Amino acid sequence: MSDASFLSLDKLSLAYGKTIAVKELDLDIRKGELLALLGPSGCGKTTTMRAIAGLMTPVSGRITLDGADITRVPANRRNIGLVFQSYALFPHLTVFENVAFGLKLQGIGGDELTRRVDAGLKSVGLTAFSGRKTPDLSGGQQQRVALARSMVMQPKVLMLDEPLSNLDARLRLEMRTELQRMQKETGVTMIFVTHDQVEALALADRIVVMRDGAIEQIGTPEEIYNNPVSSFVADFVGFENLFAIRNGKLVAAGGIELDPAGPLPDAAGLAWRPRAIALGAGPFTGTVRGVSFAGGTREYLLESGFGTVKAEADVSVPGYPLNAEVAFDMPISAAAPLHRFG
Numbered sequence: 054m055s056d057a058s059f060l061s062l063d064k065l066s067l068a069y070g071k072t073i074a075v076k077e078l079d080l081d082i083r084k085g086e087l088l089a090l091l092g093p094s095g096c097g098k099t100t101t102m103r104a105i106a107g108l109m110t111p112v113s114g115r116i117t118l119d120g121a122d123i124t125r126v127p128a129n130r131r132n133i134g135l136v137f138q139s140y141a142l143f144p145h146l147t148v149f150e151n152v153a154f155g156l157k158l159q160g161i162g163g164d165e166l167t168r169r170v171d172a173g174l175k176s177v178g179l180t181a182f183s184g185r186k187t188p189d190l191s192g193g194q195q196q197r198v199a200l201a202r203s204m205v206m207q208p209k210v211l212m213l214d215e216p217l218s219n220l221d222a223r224l225r226l227e228m229r230t231e232l233q234r235m236q237k238e239t240g241v242t243m244i245f246v247t248h249d250q251v252e253a254l255a256l257a258d259r260i261v262v263m264r265d266g267a268i269e270q271i272g273t274p275e276e277i278y279n280n281p282v283s284s285f286v287a288d289f290v291g292f293e294n295l296f297a298i299r300n301g302k303l304v305a306a307g308g309i310e311l312d313p314a315g316p317l318p319d320a321a322g323l324a325w326r327p328r329a330i331a332l333g334a335g336p337f338t339g340t341v342r343g344v345s346f347a348g349g350t351r352e353y354l355l356e357s358g359f360g361t362v363k364a365e366a367d368v369s370v371p372g373y374p375l376n377a378e379v380a381f382d383m384p385i386s387a388a389a390p391l392h393r394f395g
């Protein structure tokens with residue numbers, strides 16, 4: 054075992070009855086890494102996490118943790134923490150008692166129990182709430198209790214299922230920073246599941262993009278954001294304008310072909326973010342069918358001869374009104390080349 058493969062999934066296949074949910078997944082997770090499993094609903098994120106936690110038995114393949122094969126080890130002997138979306142706290146117990154629960158089950162009591170629970174509560178900023186019953190806490194505070202409850206068990210890996218999805222926008226931002234801080238401070242290997250690219254990009258050291266039970270791309274947030282390998286990933290991380298390349302032409306979503314503004318790279322397709330579309334001059338024209346103000350920028354929906362193009366321009370430059378005819382360019386140099394399309 055090296056630190057680069059602290060937790061390894063080796064050709065892991067998972068199924069519900071006859072339905073295959075995850076197919077021959079290979080993944081190495083580093084010690085101390087904060088990893089995001091990102092993908093749309095049904096792509097197999099939760100199933101993968103359940104298998105790592107020991108809540109389902111693989112059809113085939115192997116899971117190793119810290120040098121040991123844990124494929125058939127029962128969940129309670131894996132030393133993997135799991136924080137669900139519904140925090141599953143005990144409503145009749147106080148915050149302290151909730152956090153102490155698992156430790157007590159392990160026979161830990163007395164000063165050690167108090168010391169570890171106090172440290173757990175401190176790490177999530179809940180010391181002042183230790184005597185409160187959990188229903189009397191806000192959603193964000195309840196989630197901190199669930200986190201502390203897992204962290205005090207000193208798991209080798211901590212997994213979180215959609216950790217921020219139940220929180221309002223402000224709390225989400227706060228918890229994001231909090232999670233990151235806690236993970237870096239404790240050095241715990243952390244995996245979280247999300248369908249929200251913004252969350253994955255903001256939090257993770259590395260992102261695993263999943264599609265139909267398989268890995269589509271693994272990379273740092275920068276790699277995923279700037280160099281998506283496929284139209285699927287590009288679409289998922291906000292490239293709104295996707296074109297296939299066929300016989301030296303760009304092919305729009307509706308199948309309409311257009312001549313590119315320059316030589317095309319050797320790729321299966323090209324993708325432009327809205328802000329990569331240059332407005333005001335260029336070989337293409339479109340009619341403004343929608344304008345929305347987005348703080349520092351304006352977003353435009355342009356109806357062109359080959360379909361809708363989404364563009365974004367700084368508010369400091371004069372805007373275009375609805376129904377205006379606008380010339381635009383899709384510079385090849387500003388596009389991300391895609392290795393797979395469709």
Ligand SMILES: Nc1ncnc2c1ncn2[C@@H]1O[C@H](COP(=O)(O)OP(=O)(O)OP(=O)(O)O)[C@@H](O)[C@H]1O
Pocket residue numbers: 069072073074092093094095096097098099100101248
């Ligand atoms: N209990 C179950 N019985 C049968 N099929 C299931 C069950 N749970 C999940 N599946 C199927 O397995 C596949 C993967 O589901 P999974 O819940 O892992 O996806 P997910 O990416 O976590 O989605 P979500 O973001 O909606 O939770 C889907 O096709 C789903 O329909």
